[in-house]
Amino acid sequence: MAVRAAVAGASGYAGGEVLRLLLAHPEAEIGALTGNSNAGQRLGALQPHLLPLADRVLTETTAEALAGHDVVFLALPHGQSAAVAEQLGPDVLVVDMGADFRLKEPADWERFYGSEHAGTWPYGLPELPGARAALEGSKRIAVPGCYPTAVTLALFPAYAAGLAEPEAVIVAASGTSGAGKAPKPHLLGSEVMGSMSPYGVGGGHRHTPEMIQNLSGVAGESVRVSFTPTLAPMPRGILATCSASAKAGVTAESLRAAYEKAYADEPFVHLLPEGRWPATASVCGSNAVQVQVAYDEAVGRIIAISAVDNLTKGTAGGAVQSMNLALGLDETTGLSTIGVAP
């Protein structure tokens, strides 16, 4: 089965990562590659690590350029996907790596993104209860944000098992590629190297409603989320440290059992052996997620930690995993759980 795939936003980080994964995917054939300010450039000048595609030239992102493919990946800035997607036919699989179709509540979208809500598509986090059924055969997929991927996988087993009180406190560190390739002063090497800094503090980060949506969906009650992202001096990776008060009667054993049950059959989520802790280097370049959980008895809190590569499982790997499900392929096709370390 040859799957002809186009990538819009091929000059960016997310577009580059999905191309890296598609090059290793046995069923994928790479079709149109489009950009915006870089249209007309050779991919080799923009993504030199993608050697087999070095001589391909980016075209403008138009419906004509993206026509005639089985799958179109949209790796565009927020708010740009909807206009492109509506010009693509109902039979083409559209995988949006931006935020446009992730949220269910229009009011959440308007508050955090400041424009009109475009709609809601099946959510590309297969591990979330009920998600696989919605993805199978779907022609539209909304790939989660990178922080919501890490946080949801760290915490949802505790909420699904009814073990956590509905208020989660999260501090997550991200590598700088999470901010995209467009130049920004706070991403200058001299600002980032040798330093860590918080941003979006006090409930302002746009991933907060996505985390609330995911955790409330499995908890069966409204979960409040306090989320503080931090920028870490590394190109890739997210380490999410999440905590919530434990409900009465929770023990270290019942907590561990809930996570073992949630992840027993998951091909990409690795619940680490007790006493070992997630590290971003272990999942670099891989679609694997490391998770660990502990019960801090002194304060009655659940501490759940996850590590993902923001560009792989956090974006492009999650996109390919969801594409596989939508097309009826084995979910793991073309995706590696082998990291690059040190």
Ligand SMILES: NC(=O)C1=CN([C@@H]2O[C@H](COP(=O)(O)OP(=O)(O)OC[C@H]3O[C@@H](n4cnc5c(N)ncnc54)[C@H](OP(=O)(O)O)[C@@H]3O)[C@@H](O)[C@H]2O)C=CC1
């Ligand atoms: N980086 C990450 O870790 C993650 C990113 N994402 C999402 O993926 C999407 C892309 O992010 P990322 O790759 O990091 O960003 P980049 O800034 O690295 O890339 C953006 C891409 O979009 C193109 N582009 C810019 N403006 C327009 C426009 N007006 N119309 C069409 N194309 C445009 C750019 O083309 P050109 O270079 O030619 O101007 C480039 O190819 C975003 O929605 C982001 O939220 C999701 C999860 C994680």
Ligand SMILES: CC(=O)N[C@@H](CCC(=O)OP(=O)(O)O)C(=O)O
């Ligand atoms: C380090 C950094 O800046 N990270 C980005 C998250 C990028 C991402 O995954 O999310 P979207 O797909 O929603 O853009 C941020 O905090 O805005």
